[in-house]
Amino acid sequence: MIRVESPGRVNLIGEHTDYTFGYVMPMAINLYTILEGEKAEVVTLYSEHFREEKFFSLDQLYKENTWIDYVKGVYWVLKSEGYNIGGIKGKILGNLPIGAGLSSSASLELAVMAFLDKAYSLNLSRLEMALFAKKAENEFVGVPCGILDQFAIAFGKKGHAIFLDTDTLSYGYIPFPSDVSVLVFYTGVKRELASSAYAERRKIAEESLRFLGKRTSKDVDESELIKLPSLYRKFFGYIVRENRRVLEVRDALKNGNIEEVGEILTRAHWDIARNYGVSSEELDFFVRKARELGAYGARLTGAGFGGSAIALVDKEKAEEVGKAVLEEYGKKFPWKAKYFIVEPSDGVG
Numbered sequence: 001m002i003r004v005e006s007p008g009r010v011n012l013i014g015e016h017t018d019y020t021f022g023y024v025m026p027m028a029i030n031l032y033t034i035l036e037g038e039k040a041e042v043v044t045l046y047s048e049h050f051r052e053e054k055f056f057s058l059d060q061l062y063k064e065n066t067w068i069d070y071v072k073g074v075y076w077v078l079k080s081e082g083y084n085i086g087g088i089k090g091k092i093l094g095n096l097p098i099g100a101g102l103s104s105s106a107s108l109e110l111a112v113m114a115f116l117d118k119a120y121s122l123n124l125s126r127l128e129m130a131l132f133a134k135k136a137e138n139e140f141v142g143v144p145c146g147i148l149d150q151f152a153i154a155f156g157k158k159g160h161a162i163f164l165d166t167d168t169l170s171y172g173y174i175p176f177p178s179d180v181s182v183l184v185f186y187t188g189v190k191r192e193l194a195s196s197a198y199a200e201r202r203k204i205a206e207e208s209l210r211f212l213g214k215r216t217s218k219d220v221d222e223s224e225l226i227k228l229p230s231l232y233r234k235f236f237g238y239i240v241r242e243n244r245r246v247l248e249v250r251d252a253l254k255n256g257n258i259e260e261v262g263e264i265l266t267r268a269h270w271d272i273a274r275n276y277g278v279s280s281e282e283l284d285f286f287v288r289k290a291r292e293l294g295a296y297g298a299r300l301t302g303a304g305f306g307g308s309a310i311a312l313v314d315k316e317k318a319e320e321v322g323k324a325v326l327e328e329y330g331k332k333f334p335w336k337a338k339y340f341i342v343e344p345s346d347g348v349g
């Protein structure tokens with residue numbers, strides 16, 4: 001039997017920067033999608049979460065608009081890249097919540113990728129896995145995401161955040177303080193990445209680049225924003241500042257200045273909320289409460305529009321803060337929220 005563990009991710013800072021080739025700083029987290037099984041002729045997979053079995057043969061790679069598309073997408077890419085692969089008989093389980101903004105879809109893609117790599121001796125590099133998974137999501141599933149999620153899940157390293165330049169794909173590992181916990185708060189509001197709001201922002205960001213005659217958002221200085229029409233200036237201005245914040249967080253982490261890291265994260269949250277329009281009442285509530293309860297900083301993580309937020313909290317206080325926010329949140333919102341105390345973890349394996 002082959003068993004693969006594929007983590008979820010949070011993004012510490014660098015939100016909505018990857019589709020204009022900016023900087024990001026995600027970490028893989030210790031919540032996992034697990035794929036267990038063996039080689040077979042066709043693909044038969046049981047999902048514990050959905051409590052259903054799905055089946056397809058390798059010449060039947062059409063989209064179904066269900067969870068199995070993430071599996072089919074990986075097959076579709078690997079076959080189009082000329083890899084010789086067979087089926088899987090197995091099951092999908094794990095403790096990574098689905099649709100909570102913690103990259104359950106990329107996690108499943110990477111689980112399948114790593115499983116096939118092992119089962120059929122494909123010898124894929126981590127970078128190939130990340131790029132193929134992104135291609136599956138963009139071209140098969142039809143979600144116009146950047147590389148953030150797939151890269152984080154492929155390259156995660158225990159105890160570290162990943163500093164990634166999504167343009168050159170050069171990256172480095174930044175040690176994350178062992179006495180600080182990442183408190184993840186799922187608002188209970190599922191988000192649809194395929195939703196038009198994400199695609200619309202991506203389009204405005206790409207058009208802003210063209211308008212300014214620049215290739216990446218890293219190359220744009222705040223003083224140039226004045227050339228853009230006002231909505232474009234508002235949206236793209238956020239991206240330009242966010243890139244700078246990733247560099248600032250990298251330096252503050254290197255200097256062991258967690259107070260400053262927290263302060264930048266909170267500032268990033270209010271910038272994305274006010275100027276990029278992807279936050280929500282629930283996410284804002286969490287950020288305020290977590291700060292009141294002594295978190296160093298807090299912000300939404302991932303695409304926004306519901307999903308999850310993170311807060312950086314002293315390890316010994318994390319449980320207490322998580323409980324207190326959840327209780328307050330329950331008085332105000334009807335959603336089934338949850339919190340998780342996670343740590344930076346190794347990538348898929």
Ligand code: GAF
Pocket residue numbers: 011014015016017018019145146147148149193302303304
């Ligand atoms: C989602 C996307 F999949 C990522 O590529 C990234 O754009 C993120 O939203 C926002 O930073 O997770």
